Amino acid sequence: MIPLKQVFRRIYATWDARNREYIRDRSAMAWNFLFPVLVVLGFAYAFSGNDQPMFKVGVMIPSGKTLSALKVEHSFLETPQIQWVELAESQTMDAQKQLARHGYDLLWSPTHYWVNPSSPKGQVLQKLLLALPQPPLRQEITGEPIRYVDWLISGLLAMNMMFSALFGVGYTIVRYRKTGVLKRLKATPLSAAEFLLAQVGSRMLLMISVSSIVYAGTHLLVHFRMQGSYWDLALVLALGSFCLISLGLLVAARISSEEFAGGLLNLISWPMIFLSGVWFSLDGAHPWVKKIAAIFPLTHVIDAARAIMTEGATLMQVAPHLWALAGLSAVFLMLGAWTFRWE
Numbered sequence: 001m002i003p004l005k006q007v008f009r010r011i012y013a014t015w016d017a018r019n020r021e022y023i024r025d026r027s028a029m030a031w032n033f034l035f036p037v038l039v040v041l042g043f044a045y046a047f048s049g050n051d052q053p054m055f056k057v058g059v060m061i062p063s064g065k066t067l068s069a070l071k072v073e074h075s076f077l078e079t080p081q082i083q084w085v086e087l088a089e090s091q092t093m094d095a096q097k098q099l100a101r102h103g104y105d106l107l108w109s110p111t112h113y114w115v116n117p118s119s120p121k122g123q124v125l126q127k128l129l130l131a132l133p134q135p136p137l138r139q140e141i142t143g144e145p146i147r148y149v150d151w152l153i154s155g156l157l158a159m160n161m162m163f164s165a166l167f168g169v170g171y172t173i174v175r176y177r178k179t180g181v182l183k184r185l186k187a188t189p190l191s192a193a194e195f196l197l198a199q200v201g202s203r204m205l206l207m208i209s210v211s212s213i214v215y216a217g218t219h220l221l222v223h224f225r226m227q228g229s230y231w232d233l234a235l236v237l238a239l240g241s242f243c244l245i246s247l248g249l250l251v252a253a254r255i256s257s258e259e260f261a262g263g264l265l266n267l268i269s270w271p272m273i274f275l276s277g278v279w280f281s282l283d284g285a286h287p288w289v290k291k292i293a294a295i296f297p298l299t300h301v302i303d304a305a306r307a308i309m310t311e312g313a314t315l316m317q318v319a320p321h322l323w324a325l326a327g328l329s330a331v332f333l334m335l336g337a338w339t340f341r342w343e
Contacts, residue, residue: 010190014198019206055082055121058095060109074110076129101146101310103281114139146310150225153218154305155278157211158240162272162298164210165244166251166265169203173252174261177343186342193337200245207241208234227312233305236318240301243325246332247297253339272298277306300324 059067059077067086071077077084085104087095098104099114105121107114113129113136115122129135176182185195212234218224226233251268255261275282275289276298282290293299304321307313315322 006189007194010188011194011198011201014185014190014195015202019202055105055125056085056103057082057125058085058087058099058104058107060087060089060092060095060107062089062110070110076108076132079128082125096141097311099141103146107141108136110136112137112139114141116141118142146225149222150310151281151306152279153215153224154309155276155302157215157237158276158298158301158305159273159278160214161207161211161237161241161301162244162269164207165203165241166248166269168206168248169199169245170248170252170265171261173199173249174255174257177252177256177341182342192340192342196249196333196337196340199249200242203245203248204238204241207245208238211237224309226309228308228314232313232315232318233308235315236301236304236308236322239322239325239329240297240305243297243301243329243332246329246336250332250336250339253336254341256343272296275299277302294324297325297328300328 059070061067061070067077067084087107092107095104095107096114099107099116102116102119105119106125108129113126115126115138117123117140126138173182176185215224247268248265251264252261255264273279275293276296277293278298282293300321304313304318304325307318
């Protein structure tokens, strides 16, 4: 029976060595800080105005109806330059919350429409409705708008975490294997599980530290909206970091070619960037796109963090995302440990 003190000592030594290696790589560390800050400031400037190229209207689809059928019956739905988002009647409450935050410019149903009186776009759309021979009944939903940069920051933090986890862990282990570092570690009392735990702990500490500093620094300049608890947000980001690191370990479990590892990591990361809601909402996307997006851990990190920051959601309200991240982490870690090889 190996004493636990020796196990923790080996894990700590490996963890400390990885931290020192990262800190000495000045260019990688500087990029992890500079890239998200530059993107936040760039988008804060680019989207600081109120003029957007398109209206966004949520359409409450009655049971047994389709959007195509409603367009035939209601001429308003044929108005050009409007993005129509199909919503079930069961989504009315959530849609009204988004309307209050200016997530939608207007909500429409065959009998009613909901408008935020503080939304300039909503007022324009309301004039179009009032010009109809028989306009639907009007209901007001009030609330403060959310800037694009407030909506963006959660996706940006998660994206930076994803790159740091996949390339910072996966690519590093592949390099260790190629240069013979893992072969030397195999000759020590260090076990594979201890090595992997040290890598997870080291990268989690660095990722959470970088994310906290980036958020705090940009918050001083941009003043992000924060409706929920910082502790809840920290827990979501920590669990998301653990899941993404586990995915990086799985990718690097057996690969010894840096070129192949780089290609595989890009193949995994870029679909997540485009389908996980980093840059734009998937509200109007096709249902199968949303189902694919739900497979990615990045989607659950972003949705949970964004709900906490912009809606004030609690951990109970984002629990499905947390369970999904926990389940994916367990699967990635078990497969990674099972397939891991030193050489």
